[in-house]
Amino acid sequence: MAVTIKDVAKKAGVNASTVSRAIKDSSEISDKTKAKVRKAMHELGYRRNAAAQVLASGKTNTIGVVFPAVNDKESQPFYMKILSSINETARDYDISVAIATGHTVAQLKKQVELQYSEKRVDGFIVLYAGKSDPIREYLLNNKIPFVLVGTPSDHKNEITHVDNDNMLLGREAVHHLVDLHHENISFVTDTTQGEVFEERYHGFKDEAQRYGINEKLLVMDRDFSVTNETALVVIDDVLALKVVKQLTSQGLRVPEDISIITYNNSIFTTIIHPYLTTFDINIEQLGATAVKKFLDLRDEEEKLPEKTIIPFQLIERETTKARI
């Protein structure tokens, strides 16, 4: 059988409770005893039994990661990347990760409820925002600790969340383009829903007006085309790829005739030339911060909800160019 705390205790000549305390490096235990215990653990190759620890302590030390209930999550590199980041950060804190996925919100909610009620997780990191999500409601109503990656459209003040500053992201795109002497800039999107669109576009518009620049909102469709724009801000990488393709087939050269700047710095930016100039949103840090905030929330009584802003960087590649 596997070696237990009792075996270690016997070998070290102490009580099992002492071993338990020594393992968690309790300040109650003398250094001498700790050393003895550590030696015994080592010699026997002791490994804790996770289930026993959970049962006795009441803490699961695992976080549930909730993916959106849509099929297109597979296509967005964001999710796999943040999952890795969450998992690796969690491991550093000796925390495990469980996942909740589903094709429908109902399925997903069921899995979330089950994970919590069967005491498999201490709480959740939710990887999507959007409006009035039943799962968020459930978590909120039951006072289950969770942190959201993104910006919720409601209950902003009650939800600990971590996100980029999307408004600033909108501003900075304009700022960069203005630096390159562009004066006719449109914002291109394929959706007008959601906080991401709203904030990026808001920032874009605001900054454009501040500079006295011509700006428009273009919604991508089959017969998308531009008029007198010399630069475009595109809401994400995938759409930017389509935009480049469309413009190219209309005889416009990117970036010679028109500059493009976009967001996320996903794999899509560097599959085919011209490689896209884009803002990197630091997914790794989003994930790592979400874990830390979650642990704060779980461990501190009366911890107030807070928003954490993760910085971004402009990655200049081949789709932006100064006007002469």
Added chain:
Amino acid sequence: MAVTIKDVAKKAGVNASTVSRAIKDSSEISDKTKAKVRKAMHELGYRRNAAAQVLASGKTNTIGVVFPAVNDKESQPFYMKILSSINETARDYDISVAIATGHTVAQLKKQVELQYSEKRVDGFIVLYAGKSDPIREYLLNNKIPFVLVGTPSDHKNEITHVDNDNMLLGREAVHHLVDLHHENISFVTDTTQGEVFEERYHGFKDEAQRYGINEKLLVMDRDFSVTNETALVVIDDVLALKVVKQLTSQGLRVPEDISIITYNNSIFTTIIHPYLTTFDINIEQLGATAVKKFLDLRDEEEKLPEKTIIPFQLIERETTKARI
């Protein structure tokens, strides 16, 4: 506090052990008693405590999913998709999923070892093949149950694995192209490593020779170009995208001048036109089957290793056309 098996027992007027048996629908228990127990469970809103069950039964009922120790896993939609499929299939069997990720093989191996030795998982599903992987060695040496998605290059006979028939995939591409009257076909790849390349190319070559078709192997690089080919088989979607781009910029039209057929049917096939003709490899079924095979392996004594072949489908889109 949460309601336990004891509370249910009291309410139903039976012993806790009876409740335990009733819950797992043991044939030892009378239907009448089961009904009583179920009623009590329902009224009290009983939920099992996962940790207690694990500790008492010795089964964790969770599978560890091992991702490759590379950074580019984020860019391949395959991983997120198969993870969802594994998670959703597992849930149907009342099984949880844990994940193991890492930037280096050492990190990854450490997490795998920890998960197993701390009894967090019953075994693993490994999402990559490749040659002589230390993690695979570890699992094999310690007789830890695992199934591999893909085809290992060694120990084939000792490892339960699930994969597509890559050789057949190579053949079928040629077959389809020959049906479209193509007679000069090359195979395009960016790597000559790994079972996937070897088998797809092997099948391709074999079938081309069988038909007496001109065939060549082209390795993609900066100055990639074709000579007299009228059709190309490209090893995966992402590379196909690059190939299309390259050919287009050389003045060749796809599919009018040259047909392209590729593999995987990932998101990359339908971002920009021409949409790629591709083989769908049924990732959902790969994942679901991996879970089922894992459970067989875990539960049946002396279960022999086996390979399961998952079927594929040709998805005709815009990059293939008959020669006139």
Added chain:
DNA sequence: CTGAAAGCGCTTACAG
């Protein structure tokens, strides 16, 4: 078909 009891491997007041 059901019950009583021991046990899974930890943690944590309580006592000293």
Added chain:
DNA sequence: CTGAAAGCGCTTACAG
């Protein structure tokens, strides 16, 4: 600073 004991919520031989 350390030990003895109870307990976390299940499962599972054993007995009847």
